[in-house]
Amino acid sequence: MTKAWEQALRDNRQSVLDGWSAGASSLLSGGTSSPVSEALTVELGRLLDAMVAGDPVDEPLSRLTRIMAVQDLPPSKSLSLLFGIVPLCGGLSADARDHFRARVEELALQAFDSFMKHRETIYQLKVDEGRRRMHMALRRAEA
Template sequence: MILETYPPDASSFLKQEKNQFANPVGNTILQEIEDIYEELLHGRDSEKLSDFLDRIIKIRAIQDFSPAQAVAFIFHLKNAVREELGGEIRNDQLFEELLEFEHRIDKLALIAFNTYMKCREKVYEIRVAEVKNRVFSLLKRADMIGEISEQELDIREENIDSVV
């Protein structure tokens, strides 16, 4: 389902190519979504979940998606469970369990929101760092910055010591 959020010509490639280096997007998503599902089923801690989510969201945060589209795949899990286990849930009256499970998915969505923001902030941070480095080199070249050198600090300390 997640892979179908990509254009049809691309999603078939993302599904079929199994080499993790030839198809990092498809393979990361498939691998990590499995891990996420496992963690969810066992109701484990959010830290591990956040690591798994990070790998998927890192990719979708810089692809051609709106913020909502980038993290909407979390809710596909609800569809998947209802679709696959709908009959059983009705027959065995497992509505409370379903609610509990969906509650975990909701929590996951909040973690996803954090992760998405972290990725976007990282992109901007990288952009700023790149521009800053360039400007800094230019200023240094133009002799407009006189940095305090280690050597200078040593001399200063020596002077202070000799005074004291």
């Protein structure tokens, strides 16, 4: 009997996470031994657990894409890390594999929204920083 993808991930959590994390870290110029890579691993673990438990993934996905949104990578490559989990989840029936792939694709779309939100934050931060620098001038102008 083949398992549901959630069960397969639960049974092989550590090996899946290790593989996923190694693949994701290889996208970064610092490889697997940097604090960025370590943070990425923590967030991938949280994401994995949320997926398996059927919990909301917004928070781990947001934290993950926040790291990726300022890396020296094009968005397509940054978000490709999500698909790295697909070949790591073995022993699935064709049907279960399709379900799993669909779930990952759904995640990727969600991640795209989140990634863009962080990019928008960067632009907002630039504006806000300029305003804070001119705080007193703006206050006088608005008085």
